[in-house]
Amino acid sequence: MLEQQLFNALSLGCVYALFALGFTLVFGVLGVINLSQGAIFMVGAYAALTAITQLHAPLWAAILFAFVFSGTVGLLIDRIVLKPLRKRDAPHLIPMIATIGLGLAMNSLVQGLFGAENQRFPSEILPQDSLQIAGVSVTVLELGIILVSFVLMTVLMITLKKTQLGRALRAIAESPKAARLLGINVEGLFMLTSFAAAGLGGISGVLIGLYSNALFPLMGQPMLHKGIAVIILGGMGDIRGAMLAGLFLGFAEVLSVAYIGSNMRDAVAFGLLFLVLLVRPKGLFGSVQERKV
Amino acid sequence: MNQIHGLARISCLAIAAATALGVASAAQAADIRIGVAEALSGGAAQYGISIRNGFQLAVEEINAAGGVNGNKIELVIEDEQGKKEEAINAFKKLIFQDKALMLFGPTLSNSAQAADPIAQASKIVVFGTSNTADGITTIGDHVFRNSVTEADVLPVTIKTAARVANIKKVAVLYGNDDVFTKSGYDNFKKALDDQKMPITTTETFAKGDVDFKAQLTKIKATNPDAIVLSALLAEGAPIMVQARQLGLTVPFIGGNGMNSVKVFDLAKGASDGLWVGSPWSIENRTPQNNGFIVAYTKKYSSAPDQFAAQAYDAMHIATEALKKVKLSGDLAKDREAVQAALPAVKWTGATGAFSFRRVNDKSGKPAGYDANQVPIVSTTRGKNYEIEK
Numbered sequence: 001m002l003e004q005q006l007f008n009a010l011s012l013g014c015v016y017a018l019f020a021l022g023f024t025l026v027f028g029v030l031g032v033i034n035l036s037q038g039a040i041f042m043v044g045a046y047a048a049l050t051a052i053t054q055l056h057a058p059l060w061a062a063i064l065f066a067f068v069f070s071g072t073v074g075l076l077i078d079r080i081v082l083k084p085l086r087k088r089d090a091p092h093l094i095p096m097i098a099t100i101g102l103g104l105a106m107n108s109l110v111q112g113l114f115g116a117e118n119q120r121f122p123s124e125i126l127p128q129d130s131l132q133i134a135g136v137s138v139t140v141l142e143l144g145i146i147l148v149s150f151v152l153m154t155v156l157m158i159t160l161k162k163t164q165l166g167r168a169l170r171a172i173a174e175s176p177k178a179a180r181l182l183g184i185n186v187e188g189l190f191m192l193t194s195f196a197a198a199g200l201g202g203i204s205g206v207l208i209g210l211y212s213n214a215l216f217p218l219m220g221q222p223m224l225h226k227g228i229a230v231i232i233l234g235g236m237g238d239i240r241g242a243m244l245a246g247l248f249l250g251f252a253e254v255l256s257v258a259y260i261g262s263n264m265r266d267a268v269a270f271g272l273l274f275l276v277l278l279v280r281p282k283g284l285f286g287s288v289q290e291r292k293v
Numbered sequence: 294m295n296q297i298h299g300l301a302r303i304s305c306l307a308i309a310a311a312t313a314l315g316v317a318s319a320a321q322a323a324d325i326r327i328g329v330a331e332a333l334s335g336g337a338a339q340y341g342i343s344i345r346n347g348f349q350l351a352v353e354e355i356n357a358a359g360g361v362n363g364n365k366i367e368l369v370i371e372d373e374q375g376k377k378e379e380a381i382n383a384f385k386k387l388i389f390q391d392k393a394l395m396l397f398g399p400t401l402s403n404s405a406q407a408a409d410p411i412a413q414a415s416k417i418v419v420f421g422t423s424n425t426a427d428g429i430t431t432i433g434d435h436v437f438r439n440s441v442t443e444a445d446v447l448p449v450t451i452k453t454a455a456r457v458a459n460i461k462k463v464a465v466l467y468g469n470d471d472v473f474t475k476s477g478y479d480n481f482k483k484a485l486d487d488q489k490m491p492i493t494t495t496e497t498f499a500k501g502d503v504d505f506k507a508q509l510t511k512i513k514a515t516n517p518d519a520i521v522l523s524a525l526l527a528e529g530a531p532i533m534v535q536a537r538q539l540g541l542t543v544p545f546i547g548g549n550g551m552n553s554v555k556v557f558d559l560a561k562g563a564s565d566g567l568w569v570g571s572p573w574s575i576e577n578r579t580p581q582n583n584g585f586i587v588a589y590t591k592k593y594s595s596a597p598d599q600f601a602a603q604a605y606d607a608m609h610i611a612t613e614a615l616k617k618v619k620l621s622g623d624l625a626k627d628r629e630a631v632q633a634a635l636p637a638v639k640w641t642g643a644t645g646a647f648s649f650r651r652v653n654d655k656s657g658k659p660a661g662y663d664a665n666q667v668p669i670v671s672t673t674r675g676k677n678y679e680i681e682k
Contacts, residue, residue, distance in 0.1 A: 004510045
């Protein structure tokens with residue numbers, strides 16, 4: 001039972017991490033807590049569902065479609081809403097409020113188009129059976145989610161640390177004005193980041209929608225709340241921190257169900273989170289002085 | 294001022310004319326007038342319209358067969374929109390203006406709680422076909438219903454499942470942040486305690502959870518014979534899928550939240566072995582139910598649901614009582630005669646054998662009448678429900 005619970009914790013932790021990666025990226029570069037990320041996550045799931053049921057696309061194509069579709073939504077949000085706010089030097093609470101409104105609008109739109117009731121991906125699209133590995137039941141999807149979240153974390157970290165693009169992004173994170181003076185195409189990189197972060201949100205929507213078997217217009221809401229906790233715990237904007245904090249939340253939840261009781265799950269998990277923040281107020285990887293990418 | 298007087302005079306005239314017309318047409322049409330107040334628009338309209346259809350079908354059949362002792366039944370139908378205030382208005386109109394002999398409705402328990410006291414105070418029978426909440430029939434001795442509550446259904450579901458599937462101990466899993474699933478859990482808990490069924494573990498989840506494997510792994514380790522599940526389909530269906538993925542193959546015993554054909558879609562591939570109880574089933578092949586399904590489908594070109602079946606039966610139950618009433622023409626006396634005749638009615642209709650059971654109010658005094666009816670317990674197999682006896 002312990003092995004099974006540890007594996008449950010790993011896959012749940014990767015679910016949270018997967019969502020948090022895109023979420024933390026926007027904050028790291030743009031300095032905006034994008035509260036429409038939960039709705040973008042949901043839009044990605046519905047985009048893939050439409051591609052599969054209406055266009056009979058295979059799963060890989062549906063995931064790609066969800067990435068492009070959500071990415072485009074994220075890009076439009078940046079161009080139409082966030083950019084004008086940046087231009088006017090709006091205080092940082094304003095884009096946060098604006099993205100809440102955008103999230104609500106997207107939820108209502110999808111509810112109008114698809115209805116409020118639950119939908120699911122066709123079960124034929126993935127093998128539903130479990131594999132038995134050393135007495136632990138494992139599904140193909142769980143392995144996929146674990147793999148994808150670790151690969152994404154690695155790719156994002158290497159991009160940010162080792163490439164020219166990453167250096168430019170880090171420069172923007174320090175100071176967009178200074179970066180512009182250095183000849184960096186700041187608006188272009190904002191667009192790229194918005195696209196990539198929303199696209200990642202869309203992919204996590206598809207994978208988590210497959211995992212939970214339940215697509216509904218408000219599916220992003222609980223995920224958004226946990227995602228905020230995860231990126232605060234990880235250190236705002238830190239990729240490695242988001243991954244570790246996602247895993248932390250997953251393990252805290254599963255082990256508190258296993259050894260304390262499911263009634264106490266959220267109290268224990270968020271109590272632990274609170275304790276960590278007492279000791280490290282900037283999160284696991286957040287540094288006190290500077291904002292990290 | 295003059296203008297206002299003028300307007301008032303015109304509207305008075307209009308009301309008088311309308312009333313006169315109404316009385317005239319009613320006198321020609323029917324002898325027994327029954328008031329119906331259901332939600333025909335708004336959020337509860339899908340239920341209210343089914344209910345109205347059930348009433349109309351029954352009345353058509355009764356009148357075609359000669360009516361009640363030669364008198365035809367006339368329905369006066371009001372839309373109460375699923376709202377308390379509208380239900381009160383509709384009841385007042387039916388009682389005082391239309392002078393109905395008895396009332397059916399309203400659709401929702403909330404509305405019934407608001408409007409039924411008016412019927413009780415006016416000493417007229419009010420008969421609910423879809424109110425399942427506690428504290429409706431405790432309002433008074435003129436309040437009747439044939440809707441079966443979850444508190445009635447769940448013990449039967451557990452008992453039948455335990456007998457047929459040889460269940461000796463169960464694990465319990467429920468959503469603890471939702472009024473409906475929590476109240477389902479309370480009813481399950483009481484039924485399990487009453488039947489002395491051991492509970493191996495009680496686990497909870499919250500709305501919006503995507504992963505239930507921690508709870509299910511824990512449940513699996515306690516080795517239960519079945520899982521009692523109080524959940525809405527949104528979480529209930531993924532729970533069934535994830536349980537099967539963990540190799541947890543025991544049956545699920547579900548509450549009303551799991552009683553929906555959508556489970557075959559949302560838990561596809563893992564929907565077998567779910568036990569649910571319900572007052573009516575389209576799979577129940579009794580002659581009365583077959584007759585109802587055929588007639589309903591012919592009249593409305595769509596399959597009936599539980600709400601139509603309960604309304605259809607309720608009208609027949611009321612008719613049985615009306616047959617025993619000798620109408621005197623004195624409305625107050627006739628209304629009381631209906632109240633006196635109704636409790637003794639026994640009827641076998643689309644929902645099976647039915648009789649009334651007296652309930653006590655909070656102070657222990659006898660009040661209104663609940664349904665005394667055995668629910669139908671079914672299990673899911675393939676894409677269908679199979680009825681278990």
